[in-house]
Amino acid sequence: MADNTQSRPVLTMSGISKTFPGVKALSDVSLTVYPGEIHSLMGENGAGKSTLMKILSGAYTADPGGEIRIDGQITKIDGPLSAKALGVAVIYQELSLCPSLTVAENIYLGRELQRGGRIDRKAMEEACGDILSRLGASFGPATIVDDLSIAERQLVEIARALHSKARILVMDEPTTPLSSRETDRLFELIRKLRAEGLAIVYISHRMAEIYDLSDRVSVLRDGTYVGTLDRDELSAEALVKMMVGRDL
Numbered sequence: 747m748a749d750n751t752q753s754r755p756v757l758t759m760s761g762i763s764k765t766f767p768g769v770k771a772l773s774d775v776s777l778t779v780y781p782g783e784i785h786s787l788m789g790e791n792g793a794g795k796s797t798l799m800k801i802l803s804g805a806y807t808a809d810p811g812g813e814i815r816i817d818g819q820i821t822k823i824d825g826p827l828s829a830k831a832l833g834v835a836v837i838y839q840e841l842s843l844c845p846s847l848t849v850a851e852n853i854y855l856g857r858e859l860q861r862g863g864r865i866d867r868k869a870m871e872e873a874c875g876d877i878l879s880r881l882g883a884s885f886g887p888a889t890i891v892d893d894l895s896i897a898e899r900q901l902v903e904i905a906r907a908l909h910s911k912a913r914i915l916v917m918d919e920p921t922t923p924l925s926s927r928e929t930d931r932l933f934e935l936i937r938k939l940r941a942e943g944l945a946i947v948y949i950s951h952r953m954a955e956i957y958d959l960s961d962r963v964s965v966l967r968d969g970t971y972v973g974t975l976d977r978d979e980l981s982a983e984a985l986v987k988m989m990v991g992r993d994l
Contacts, residue, residue, distance in 0.1 A: 835907030
């Protein structure tokens, strides 16, 4: 992980609130993430984890009064396109790929290369080769996504995020559909991306994964920010107390 005393946060969310009709989903929540760290986000169901990340991704608009800074600059995220332009990518449990298209077509979806007024599939496939090799993919850019396993499709999502110059990668319960072997491979890749300087926000309810991966862990409870633990502070007792508000 990057030395936090020598780097500035790539992401700072402060005073973030979100109100739905009759429900206060988030109240004055904060989150700080550094380059080259795996920052886990924990909390019981309904704690507000996904709502906070949907605000970061532009899927939701926060209530007035909060602030989001990327690389120290105050930003306005008013939709998925603006979040993407700021280097934010989110991989949800339900993957957002088009199964009938190729890997390259999915990576370039919405920003296809063209030549002579037509989509240049060959150019897209050639341009995707390096990033797939970097991620250790066993499939090529011309492979139809419907022919891939769930783990391989996750890899396509990650490739798309990196190809679009993402610097903040959010992964929401990514191991839920994976086997133990596929999970191990995903963890190897996540650690590699951390070493390359990517900031990773990792959401999981599985304690073993949190201990295995995290540099820091932030906890939400009932839509509020409880606190953040460094790796050397992590313990089941500390996490459970923060999540439920009492000792084991």
